[in-house]
Structure formats: C-alpha cells, structure tokens
Amino acid sequence: MYAAVLVQRLGHLISFHFDAYPIFPEFSSGSREGIWWLPQSTSDGYVVISNFAARMVKGRLIFTADEGRYATELALAPHQTQRISIRDAVQRAGFKGIQGGIRVEAEADVASVYVAEVLFDESAGFSAIMKVFERDRNLLQQSYTLRAPLIGLATPDPMLAYPTGTILHPNILVRNAADTPVNAAVTVKWRSPKTVGRFPLKLVPLAPEETRLLDLTTLQKDGLPADANWANVAITYSGRPGDLVAIANSYDTTTRYGIQSPFTDSLSFMWKGGMWHVDPQHNTLITTGNAGKKDATVALTLFYGENGIYELPEKTLAPGEQMEVGSLIRNQIPDKKGRVLPPDAMEGSYEIKDLKDTQIGYLYEGKVITDKTFGHATYGCAECCMYGGVG
Known part of the structure; x- marks a missing residue:
C-alpha cells in the first residue's frame, strides 16, 4: 500500500508533498538527521516532529552550524505533533550562515518519532521539502553510496516549462552527522539532449x-556542455547510514523556479506506489537507474483509474544508464500491447521492475511532477518492495 499527502491551497504558489512511511521497530x-537551509533573508521553514507512540517521548532538537550547536528539550505527549520555526531557532542560536544541520534525538521509541522539514518563502513563492534521514547507531560501518537521479542543471529541461532565459544554480548540501571526519567520493554524471558524460x-x-x-x-568551467539539462550524482563514503546526509537543490536567483532531488542509499529489484500526474497544468518525469555491475532488463507499468494499465516495452539498462519515460506519457505513445493512455487519465501510480534479478536488484528511481502554472517541480518517492533495499 502507498499513501501520500499533498498540502496546498489551490491557486497559490506554496505546496508540500509528504510520502507516508512505515514504522520499523x-x-x-x-537519531533523525537533516539539513536546514535559508537561501534568502525572507526564507523560513519548520521542523515538524510527531510522536506516533501511545506514551510520552522525550528527546532533544539540535541545530548545528559553523558557530556551534543549539539544543532544545522535547517532550511529546502521545500522538502529539510540535512545529518549530527554523528562522527563530537560527536567530536564537546566533548563527550567521545560510545552512547547517538538524538532529532529533529520542530517549526511547525513536522509531515512533517522525520528523519532517519544510521550507518556504511567501514573497518569492518558494517551497521545498528537506528530506530527513535515519541514523541507526546499531548498524555496522561499511561502504554506502547515496544517489540522486534528477538534479536540474543550469539549462532547464523544456519539460519544466520555465520562462525563457531561466538559469538554475545547482548545488548539493552535504552534512557529516558523525562524530569523526568523513571522506567521500563524489561522481557527477550529466546528460544533454545529444550526449552524456561524467566528472569526479x-x-x-x-x-x-x-x-x-x-x-x-x-562544472561549466570543466567542460560541462551548456545544453546539459540533468545530472545524477553518487556520493560514496564509509560509515553508517545517516552518517552522511545530502540534498540537491537547483533554483534560480529568486528561488521562484526550481527543483529538488532527494538522495537515497536504497536499491531494489522493484519500486512501486509512486504517483504520476499529467494534464494541461502538470507533467511528470520518471527516471530509473541501474547501479549494478551487469545489465538490467527493466519494465515500467503505469496504473490509472480502477483497472487501467499501460505497459512500456522492456528496456535493457547498462550499469549507470537511466531511462526517462516522461515523453512517452506526454505524447500518449502506444504501449507494448498497443494501448494508449486515454485523454481523461490524468494521474495514477507506477511500478518499476528488474525482470532479470528478482532477488535483490540494483535499481534506483526518481520522479518529479512539474506545475507549469507556478514553476514548481515536486519530487516524490516510491517504495522498494519484497526483499528490501541495499546500499
């Protein structure tokens, strides 16, 4: 089962998309680890902390920056939610920069404590979800790779429908949440309409x-073509999951137009449950990548209405290759059985499956839904299935 909540006021700029997640005992x-980011003097945000347990949970909320750390005590009643202003906390702490770290610690029932972070700027029409990561101290240290598959580069893809002349400024916020230094290797793979390349x-x-x-x-100075629209980034480090957290942002100077791409260390042979949305005001781009060492045969199925099914032809993905299907959705190209998406099919869910490796799999996925009216590009996440993900 998949569930998500879209918080918005119709006809207004700011909106937030929350995916539901299960509780893992x-x-x-x-702890829960995140990054705070206030790109403009008018930017603000909230850390939203919920207690799903049937008893009180105590803990701490910690903000960090170059100047140090600022901690406040938490006491969450059963099923209570608290909302903390990021701008207020940063000002009380005396932090001068625009970014830093967020940590939520719980004395017990840490699995029942849900943390979300949202950013907004009413004057600029900016809103964003900042992904929060789990950091499990019980897991063994080993090599992990975080991947972000849909990072918008300086020249926006036409499917984003931004005004002519819009220039994005892509960046990655990366934080070391561990208590020891972390070495990380970063690889950027870019693609333009005609070619692909990579930079370490x-x-x-x-x-x-x-x-x-x-x-x-x-990267433009290192030979990145001006017409490159997208990049996927891999960050490899040694440690535990959550020791290193990262978020990719690509916005113009006003933060009015832009896109985010979440990082994940999850890989699986099947992803399902994500939402797609296509109509005169919205568009969808779905991408799947192969992080394995051998080719993967990938099938993508779209579901709509009560029983509608649209099956794209299977495609072989070489290691590191990606598959984009947004144009197939937009242009209603017949699927492998000759079916087309009917004009009134505007939204639904999807499934991505590796037909060769059904034991573990090495697929990762990404998706953005664009709002052509307001310039939003909202990411969403599907769920890995069956045997769980691997790092």
Missing part, C-alpha cells in the same frame, strides 16, 4: 557536524 537506537568532484574530508555547499555550476 528495529530502529531502536539512533574533489572533496576534502568533512569535519564532524560540518555542513558544506557544493556548487555544481563550477
């Missing part, structure tokens, strides 16, 4: 609790 010792990024070790902004516009 085995997550018994750890040199990254000096991140100090404990350091939050760093990686400016991807510098």
